[in-house]
Each structure stands twice: as structure tokens, then as C-alpha cells.
Amino acid sequence: MHQVIYDHHKLGTELDYIQNLLKEISESRVRYGIQDLQDIVGEPVRMPFRRAAYSEVDETEVVGLQDDKINILKLLCPEKTPRRAVITIVGAGGIGKTTLACMVYKSAKADFDYHIMLSISQQFSLIDLLRKMISKNNNSVPNDRGEDYYVGELKRCLNSRRYLIILDDVWTGDLWNELKEVLPDNKNGSRVLMTTRHNDVAKSADSKIPPYELNLLNxxxxxxxxxxxxxxxxxxxxxxxxxxxxxxxxxxxxxxxxxxxxxxxxxxxxxxxxxxxxxxxxxxxxxxxxxxxxxxxxxxxxxxDMPYYLKACFQYLAFFPEDYVISAKSLIRMWVAEGFIPLEGRRTIEIMVEDCLEELSRRSMVQVLSRSANGLIKHFKVHDILHDLAMHEAEHENFVTVFSQASDDTLPNNIIRRASLQAQDKNDQFLEYAT
Incomplete structure (x- = not known):
């Protein structure tokens, strides 16, 4: 008799688990916009991913930049100007400069012998930038040499080659003043494309090519x-x-x-x-x-508008430097260790944390750069304006204290709950969008 009661209880528990699992699957289907398989008539049935695979710039989702892309591609045309030319895209933060640059890079890179797109932080290091450019063709670049060594290596790398170098989010004219002496003019139509928020930076880059100004959407x-x-x-x-x-x-x-x-x-x-x-x-x-x-x-x-636990996850992004490409796998482990996410039902903590990152993506608070084969986020970054917000909120809540070479060594008066050490000379401070 006791065995029968135990078996019934076990069966009831398992049925409850299956019902909860089906409910979660149904909710996830709605959340991620997945159709019922029976609704797909006359098409081969394929199991849907969690979300569609991500390409760096899905141009079907871009609005208002197609004409700008065509105009920039014309300026990049090697036959138009044989000399090394610098094209600048200028506009306010959030107007779409990076998106346009990615679109142009994807379309134009096949026409050049060497191509790379780099994101530049406000505090840049010329040596790190040179190392990143050299490593495009050489994975074993030493990190203990002086500036002259890297200048020579880059010149050898670019010698007689037609190159396209895109520098995204340039803040000062100092960057180009240092680079223009390094990048050779091979008279073969090499191009440098820069994006910036500052007109003075854009105007000082190439006096013969006026800055390309992005307009607001109609x-x-x-x-x-x-x-x-x-x-x-x-x-x-x-x-x-x-x-x-x-x-x-x-x-x-x-x-x-x-x-x-x-x-x-x-x-x-x-x-x-x-x-x-x-x-x-x-x-x-x-x-x-x-x-x-x-x-x-x-x-x-x-x-x-976010729930409290999602706010904590967003504030945690202040740990990473501006323009840093964040590994979702590493970040999820950090969130799990912090215990940010409240458990619900039988869902594992890993699944719930992954869903929180998906929710930040759905709210457009992070920019997904790549996804795995099953649709999970692999790498992402945070727009400068949103990173500023994360930093502001983290500082206001005393959530994290950031130390960098750009700041002084004075310790804050308040108690440090979490510390982020952001060295200016980290190699991955400059990030390659596409290869």
C-alpha cells in the first residue's frame, strides 16, 4: 500500500515537472517569436534556433543608411584617387556611424589586399593599435618591443599593398597625426575611413575630402x-x-x-x-x-523600466572598458557567481542568466556581435552612450569602482564593494569588428 502511494506521488511530481517545462517552452516560443511547426504549411520542417543567427550588420534591419553606404563606397573607389585618402564620417553619438562603417567594410574589403576595422577608445595607445594592425597577418607579434619596432613591422606589412583601415569612434586629432607618419602612401588607392563625433577631428584628417555628415532620420x-x-x-x-x-x-x-x-x-x-x-x-x-x-x-x-535584477546585470557592464568585446560565457559565469538572478521553478540558473542577457539584447541595451550555432549570444558590446549610463548608475549605487590609468590614484571615500582595473595598454582595448 505504501509503495502504491509512493509511486502515485512520484508520478504526480513528474507530471508537474513536465507541465511546468511545457509552460516554459510555450513562454519561450512567444518571447523569441518562434512559430508553431504546424503553422508552416508546404515548407520543410526545421527546428528553429532560439533566435535567428546574427550577422554583424543585418542590413534588412537598417533604416536610412543605404544611400550613405553607396556614397561612401564611391569615395573609397581606388581608381577615383590613387593617393592614400582619408574619408571621415561625422555625426552625433547614436546616429549610426558605426553601423554605416560596418556596412561599408563588409562591401568594400574584398577590393583591398589588406583590410581591418578597429574600434578606438577615448584613451588610446599607439603601440597597441600598431600591434593590432600587425597581428592581422601575424599571430605571433611580440609584446615587449618599442614603438620603432612596431612602426617598421607595420610598414613592411603594408608595403606595396592596397589597404583599407577603418578607425571607428575617433575622439581626437592626435590619433591621425601619429598614424599618418606610419601608414605608407603606396599610390595605389589605399584608404583610411574614420568615424568621429567631432567636426574638428574630421576636418583635420584630409583637407581635400570634406567630412561626410550623417543626417537624422526623417x-x-x-x-x-x-x-x-x-x-x-x-x-x-x-x-x-x-x-x-x-x-x-x-x-x-x-x-x-x-x-x-x-x-x-x-x-x-x-x-x-x-x-x-x-x-x-x-x-x-x-x-x-x-x-x-x-x-x-x-x-x-x-x-x-527594468526589473531590479536586470538593473544589476546592466550595472555590471561598467566592469568592462568602453568598446570592449564581452564574452557572454565569461559574463554569465560572473553573474551566476554574484547571485543576481532569482530562481524560478525548475529552470536552471544558467538558463535564467542566459535569458537575462537575451532580455538586455531585446531591450537594445547591448549590441550582439556573434551567436553560436544554437542561437545563444557569444560576444557583444555596449554602445558608448549606454556604457556611460551603466557607469553612471554603477557609481551612483556604489556598485563598482573603476580604476584606470586615466584616473588618479586617490582612493574614494566610500567603501569599495567591487573594483574594476582597466589598464590602458591592454591588447584587446582595440577591437576588430570583422576579419
Whole structure:
């Protein structure tokens, strides 16, 4: 009799587990936009990934940059100007300079013998930049030599070759002043493409080629981008209810045509109910000021909209330097060790932490760079403006204290809960987007 009762209890427990598992699968299917297999009629059945595999720039998701891409490619054409030329893309933070540069790089690199795209931090090291360029063709670059050695090696690497070097997010003219003496002019159409927020940097790079200024999106482009992010992996105009389509232009106009603001706002409303009241509440909380803080206010609103544990995960990103390519696997282990994520049901902590990173991606708070074969995030980075927000919130909450060579050695007055040591001369401070 006792055995029968025990068996019934065991069976009931296993049924509860299966029911909870099915519920989680169903919720995940909705969250990641996966169709029911029976809904796919007349097509071969393929098991869906967690999300579609990511390419560095999915141009089908890009709005308003196709004409700019064509114009920049014309400037890069080697036959147009045989001398080494420097093209600069200038615009405000969040306007799409990096996205445009990635699009151009993907299309143009096959026309050059040597090509590399690097992200430049505010505190750059010329030696590290030279080492990164040399390592493009040589994996065994010594790290204990002087500047003259690396200059000579790079010149030998680029000698008689037509090269394309893209320097993303240049902050000062000092960078090009140092590099122009290093990069040879082979008179074969070599090109340097720089992106910057600062007009003085852009104008000083090449006096014969005026800076290429990116414009803000118009009303239609703004609305299209907002809806693409609000309804990822779907057709927005089919999925969005009619009353929300009428409200969406008011939301998009609040972003003043700035792509990053539209992307983050789209991430916010993608988490809301498909109801007029829910979207109207978002609209009522939005403000934009002409002092340049409008984008920061929108990303701050996205941060405030997060649950407490997701805020902790976002603040943790302040541990990493600006423009750092973050390994999702390493970060997930850190989050697990910190115990940020509350357990729910029978889901493993690893799955829940992975879902938190996916949620940050869905809210457009991180930029995914690569995914594994099963769709999980492998590497990502954080936009400068969002990194500034993470740093601000982490400092305000005394979540992490950052030490770098750019700062003084004075210890803060408050108790240090977590410390991040960010050396300026780390080799991977400069990051290669594509190979």
C-alpha cells in the first residue's frame, strides 16, 4: 500500500515537472517569436534556433543608411584617387556611424589586399593599435618591443599593398597625426575611413575630402525603425494593432530622428502589452530637451523600466572598458557567481542568466556581435552612450569602482564593494569588428 502511494506521488511530481517545462517552452516560443511547426504549411520542417543567427550588420534591419553606404563606397573607389585618402564620417553619438562603417567594410574589403576595422577608445595607445594592425597577418607579434619596432613591422606589412583601415569612434586629432607618419602612401588607392563625433577631428584628417555628415532620420524612417525594433522577427504593419499604429508616430517623433533613441525606445515598447493604454503611458513619460540630453533620457527611461535584477546585470557592464568585446560565457559565469538572478521553478540558473542577457539584447541595451550555432549570444558590446549610463548608475549605487590609468590614484571615500582595473595598454582595448 505504501509503495502504491509512493509511486502515485512520484508520478504526480513528474507530471508537474513536465507541465511546468511545457509552460516554459510555450513562454519561450512567444518571447523569441518562434512559430508553431504546424503553422508552416508546404515548407520543410526545421527546428528553429532560439533566435535567428546574427550577422554583424543585418542590413534588412537598417533604416536610412543605404544611400550613405553607396556614397561612401564611391569615395573609397581606388581608381577615383590613387593617393592614400582619408574619408571621415561625422555625426552625433547614436546616429549610426558605426553601423554605416560596418556596412561599408563588409562591401568594400574584398577590393583591398589588406583590410581591418578597429574600434578606438577615448584613451588610446599607439603601440597597441600598431600591434593590432600587425597581428592581422601575424599571430605571433611580440609584446615587449618599442614603438620603432612596431612602426617598421607595420610598414613592411603594408608595403606595396592596397589597404583599407577603418578607425571607428575617433575622439581626437592626435590619433591621425601619429598614424599618418606610419601608414605608407603606396599610390595605389589605399584608404583610411574614420568615424568621429567631432567636426574638428574630421576636418583635420584630409583637407581635400570634406567630412561626410550623417543626417537624422526623417519621420517615415523613424517610424519604420521604431516598429522594426518593437516587433522583432515579425512584419510590424501586420502585427501591430491599428490603434497602436496611429500612436506610434507620436512615439517616434519624440526621438527627433536619432537612431539609437529609436532603437532603445523600440526595445521598451516591445516588452509592453499590445494595448493603447500601455503605449500611451510610455509616451507620457518621455521628454526630450534641446540641450543634447534627449537620447540619454530615453536610455535612462529604458533602464528604469527594468526589473531590479536586470538593473544589476546592466550595472555590471561598467566592469568592462568602453568598446570592449564581452564574452557572454565569461559574463554569465560572473553573474551566476554574484547571485543576481532569482530562481524560478525548475529552470536552471544558467538558463535564467542566459535569458537575462537575451532580455538586455531585446531591450537594445547591448549590441550582439556573434551567436553560436544554437542561437545563444557569444560576444557583444555596449554602445558608448549606454556604457556611460551603466557607469553612471554603477557609481551612483556604489556598485563598482573603476580604476584606470586615466584616473588618479586617490582612493574614494566610500567603501569599495567591487573594483574594476582597466589598464590602458591592454591588447584587446582595440577591437576588430570583422576579419
Amino acid at each position: 519621420e517615415k524612417e523613424s517610424l519604420d525603425l521604431l516598429l522594426k525594433k518593437a516587433f522583432p522577427y515579425q512584419e510590424p504593419h501586420e502585427e501591430c494593432p491599428k490603434d497602436l499604429l496611429e500612436l506610434a508616430p507620436e512615439l517616434s517623433m519624440k526621438c527627433k530622428g536619432l537612431p539609437l533613441a529609436l532603437i532603445v525606445l523600440g526595445g521598451i515598447i516591445s516588452t509592453k502589452e499590445l494595448s493603447y493604454l500601455a503605449w500611451e503611458r510610455v509616451l507620457q513619460t518621455m521628454t526630450w530637451h534641446s540641450d543634447g540630453t534627449g537620447c540619454m533620457r530615453i536610455v535612462a527611461m529604458s533602464y528604469e
